[in-house]
Amino acid sequence: MNPQSPTNRTVLHIDMNAFYCSCHAATDPQRYHARATAVAGSPETRHGVVVTASYEARARGVRATMTVAQALRACPDLVLIKPDFHLYRRFSRAVFDIVREYTPDVEVFSIDECWADVTHSPFLGSATDLARKIQQRMDQELNLPCSIGIAPNKFLAKMASDLQKPRGLTEISLTNLSEVIWPLPVKQMFGVGSKTAQRLSQIGISTIGDLAAANPDRFSLLLGKRGRQLVDLANGRDTSEVTSMQEPLKSIGHSITLANDLSRPEEMATVLLNLADQVGRRARRHRLVGKTVQITLRFANRRTITREQTLREPTALTEVLYDTAVSLLYRHLPRDARVRLLGITLGHLQAEKAPSAEMHTPAKGTSEGIQLSLFTTGSLSEDTSGQSQQDSLSGKHSHDTAMFPQKKRDLTKLLRLSQVTDALRDKYGENIVIRGRMLTQDESQQLRQHGVRGTSLQKDMLSWPENGKET
Ligand SMILES: [Mg+2]
Structure with a gap:
């Protein structure tokens, strides 16, 4: 456990913007920079699905999970790119390497996202300066845009990085929490899936603020231990640590x-x-x-x-x-x-x-x-x-x-x-x-x-905020 009380910590959440498209733009700017691009499986057959769309493509209505045919209908001059996971992994490593220069406490959450606990970072300057520096280096050294959230804990940092894209720098503190995230719909809360959001709406909880004001005891009846946890998170209480090491997996x-x-x-x-x-x-x-x-x-x-x-x-x-x-x-x-x-x-x-x-x-x-x-x-x-x-x-x-x-x-x-x-x-x-x-x-x-039912899109890879760090 981190000896610091949660309010004394400074956690960054770094989230690369339109990561796959950005990697291609960084590698071949002539062809891809500032253009409506989409990384999609089997673009040649039109049966593929859009994995990532550049912000230019998003402005034209292209969205991830659209079929290539749908995407082309929305944006006829969309530049389609075949996925190159080698490239993404290479950039991903470079991204995390930069972050690790500022703190060893980096928790990789996915190929293009991580948390960094910079509470004890030797960097001179404020957390905002540090975040700006990291953002600049991503831009200058890797040609990759990113959004960074700054907060006293992981949950809020993650929420913060999501608020401004691309190239956002957003700080959430326990004091601005009520203005910044309470008005948001509860389904936008990190850790709340559509299913949970549905159950919440059935009992009249539609915003994160509603959740924050809810009675945790009533909640644990409905959602078990997780109910209480969600109320805590909505109030900005998250004591989970940024852990650079994963527990060894057995299988x-x-x-x-x-x-x-x-x-x-x-x-x-x-x-x-x-x-x-x-x-x-x-x-x-x-x-x-x-x-x-x-x-x-x-x-x-x-x-x-x-x-x-x-x-x-x-x-x-x-x-x-x-x-x-x-x-x-x-x-x-x-x-x-x-x-x-x-x-x-x-x-x-x-x-x-x-x-x-x-x-x-x-x-x-x-x-x-x-x-x-x-x-x-x-x-x-x-x-x-x-x-x-x-x-x-x-x-x-x-x-x-x-x-x-x-x-x-x-x-x-x-x-x-x-x-x-x-x-x-x-x-x-x-x-x-x-x-x-x-x-x-x-x-x-x-x-x-x-006997959990699901589809092939379901992946058992992550249990946050219920303690796991698996990505
Ligand atoms: Mg991202």
């Missing part, structure tokens, strides 16, 4: 409850692909590798099974996770089973030994990340980037790509789609997440136990 898992039960194994395989992609990404982000791959299957009659395979070498590669999961599926799926939930968990985690960059360099010729290489080079087993990983599997592959040859193109499409949704989560994680469930780190356990 990383994702599961999806499907809107419709699946009966075809190949459809299940495509879902496993999405899951493997998410689990792999998360493990890689944490520089962790795992030695066991477990799948969870819940059938239409709610019976749930888990099946596990131990790998010869620990891994975080999507390809291996997917191969192993599919192999487990084909081995253990009962005949005629209808499946309503699928999950993958990577267990027995340990720190990655090889440098991450080497391990996860995408195959040449794709700018869309490593996963695509698998499906653009023919069969799974022929894939060159997958070759060495194949060896790391202890079990023999019990499946064969020939099992679903006609699905190959669909897989590619789905994979692109999952990259886009993943990118959306990276970029707009908190919004998307709070619309879904807020889940803790043993999310897969919870999902299995409580």
Whole structure:
């Protein structure tokens, strides 16, 4: 616990503006600077989804999650850009490196957002000066715009950075709190999803101020412990620390409850692909590798099974996770089973030994990340980037790509789609997440136990403000 009382702390929340588009503009200003641009999956097919729109594009009505076709209707001269996650990660690291020059207490929240506790920063000058300095350096050294919130705690800092975009510098204190955030609709409050907002509106709470004035006891009846917590936050009380270190994870898992039960194994395989992609990404982000791959299957009659395979070498590669999961599926799926939930968990985690960059360099010729290489080079087993990983599997592959040859193109499409949704989560994680469930780190356990329903847009990656720091 920070010995300082919450009011004595100074926390910045740094949020990059239109991050993906800005990275492209910074790299190729001739083509992209000050233009209506959108990063979108599969722009060439028009079936993709807009992940990020530049502010120029937003002014013309382009929004994230629009389809490319919709976006082009709104803004016919929109410049579409294929995602380049390598580029974003590179900029992301540079962004956090700059922030870390001012304090070691930097908590990365997503690819383009972090908190920095600058209470003890040796920087001479006020917090506002420091924030301005950081903003200037982002601009001058990286050509990236950002908004910064300044506040006595994480919650308020996050709220503050959201108030002025792009290039805002906003301070919220316990004294201006009532003017600045109480008039806002409660759904704009960080930590309140649309579901919670709905429940709140049912009991007559529509603004953050309403929430601040609410009786916490009445609230805990309605929303449990979280009710009291929300009232605290609305009053600007947040004692959560800016933690640069994450608690070690024991396992990383994702599961999806499907809107419709699946009966075809190949459809299940495509879902496993999405899951493997998410689990792999998360493990890689944490520089962790795992030695066991477990799948969870819940059938239409709610019976749930888990099946596990131990790998010869620990891994975080999507390809291996997917191969192993599919192999487990084909081995253990009962005949005629209808499946309503699928999950993958990577267990027995340990720190990655090889440098991450080497391990996860995408195959040449794709700018869309490593996963695509698998499906653009023919069969799974022929894939060159997958070759060495194949060896790391202890079990023999019990499946064969020939099992679903006609699905190959669909897989590619789905994979692109999952990259886009993943990118959306990276970029707009908190919004998307709070619309879904807020889940803790043993999310897969919870999902299995409580049968949480969701869609593929739901991601169990974040539990703030309920203590987790997972991003
Ligand atoms: Mg941002």
